[in-house]
Amino acid sequence: MLIDNLEHQQQILEKLYLIRDLEEAIAEHYNEGEMRCPTHLSIGQEGVPAALSVCLSHDDLAVSTHRSHAHYLAKGGCPKAMVAEIYGKASGCSGGRGGSMHLIDESVGFKGSTAIVGNTIPIGVGLALSQKIRKEKNISVVFVGDGAIEEGVFYEAANFAALKKLPVLFVCENNLYSVYSALEKRQPEGRKIHEMVSGLGLKTYSGDGNDVVSTHQLLEQAVTEIKQGNGPVFVELSTYRWREHCGPHYDNQLGYRTEEEFLHWQKLEPIARFEKWLEDNNLMSKEAMNDTREQINETIKQAFSFAKNSPFPDENTLEEHVYAVGAQ
């Protein structure tokens, strides 16, 4: 239970601050023109990955999407290596070959994020297949959005995961939009994603992804069930993207969504609600929270300074890694 676990409370709070404030820093610096790659921010969607972060160990694996900063950081990925990657530097987590949409930190089980919607879904299921064949006790997490549910490969991979009872946790952050296309233009009215997925033979849960406490409860339950060998679980969590699909700006002026809708979701944002929960339950003082946030911001500052001061990869390495060397 989260209410009893001080360490988890602290860790979740740290992840919430780290994701929010690091993303804000990217937005602030983006127009300097040094982060020269498409960048999808997770601001507003911090709740789900932060809640999940305390349910997994570094031996559990995860794969993610184009909007993966929050997932990478929540899984324990190195902030310096992530920012350096977005800056295209040699010290980046992918050596500058991947950018914002191709993050990896193998040391914490973050196996990679890729840019094509739905692309990592079967890859995560394949990781789980190896875990099952090798009789390992860990699980694989596949982060998806509501858009990826429309990809055929989701059904292919979910079907196989259910068929083989693989240890997969599908975490679906439903933020209502695929780029600028609203959910109601893409999926039939009244159909719930989690109900449909239940029809595929997966255990499913759904909840308010901006409520960290209840989300944590759902995810902890899901991870426990998967580790018992009962097969994959799919959790749909509602949330909302504050900024434009890709880039650092707000975009309500475009008119694809209403200001009213945006303000409604902003009120439901995960960080303030979690802080209030901590305060209301006398678990942490406002002062302690401020201290935590200050420390996190020091980490973020260091990450940017590390990234800016790192060199670009040597041009002579352009041809490296097209093929892996050696056999066996």
Add this chain to the structure above:
Amino acid sequence: MSKQELMFTEAINQAMLIAMEQSDDVLCYGLGVDDPLRIFQTTKGLVEKFPERVFDMPTAENGMTGIGVGAALAGMRPVMVHQRLDFFLLAFDQLINSAAKWHYMFNGQRCVPMTIRLIIGRGWGQGPTHAQNLHALFAHIPGLKVVMPTTPQDAKQMLLESIFDNNPVVFLEHRWLHNQTGLVEENHSLNEGNYLPMHKARIVEEGTDITIVSMSYLTVEAMRAIEALKQQGINAELVDLRSIKPIDWSTIEKSVTKTGRLLVLDTGATTGSVAGDIVAHISENKFSALKTAPKRLAMPDIPEPTSYGLTKGYYFGAKEIAEYAHFIVKNVEVVDLYQGLIREGHHDVPGTYFKGPF
């Protein structure tokens, strides 16, 4: 090392058994790998020996390719098989965006040691979507290896090499080679024996008058052609490519430097073909060695039709190869010289043994 006579399919089967015996990381899956027919017998006896690592799959080509990529990222060596290449076209996202890219885009931190066996159909009305030769399409993608073995010995050894290679390998089997027989070494692991490495082309026959580069089933046709050319006093050097990506340029360059003439055969459509690339490469790099214009002999830019009537003139074989080679060497067009190379019987089967359906 002793040798035994095996069919191409039996050689594939041996390689699978050896690989799975040699490493617990090797997986084998695909629609039908454990069904009664066992992918033309190539997966015979596997599921009985390795029940946890050999499995049938849902008809989900893209998803199952990605699942193989995921398993490979965890250190396994999956071998996926499709009874026809054409179905695998559904998996291009996972092949191109995942398997081919992962090692590069994550700076060499993980490799994707995965082998994809694809069987290319021909004849018996396989038609537009069961007989495509798309090796050039695969070869276009940086990060992939593409191989097309011709002999049973190469089939066995190159499959073993593909499985234990640390890169994604597209392993293309021509259905008309499946029943060909040949002597195969009785090795029991990858490193036993002394073989031509997978990325090297093989000089099938040495010659001085013209270099004929071929691949897969066309090497069989070319072998018949060069015997007939000998009767006309033309000594052709036959190079079997084996590896389509990477291409063994040095062997081809060396041969053309010797013969001064080049004919490249290709089982795929002419535009954007591997044959076109070889002609371009030699023209760019060995132009002064050429005594006459190089030539590609590839398939027309037309889908394979289904009807027995329409396929009659669709494929070229030993006769056309001999005629083109003769023209390149002698600069004389011949009409009736190589009529004897037209194969007897139905044109749309590899031999009388073949009664369809695929």
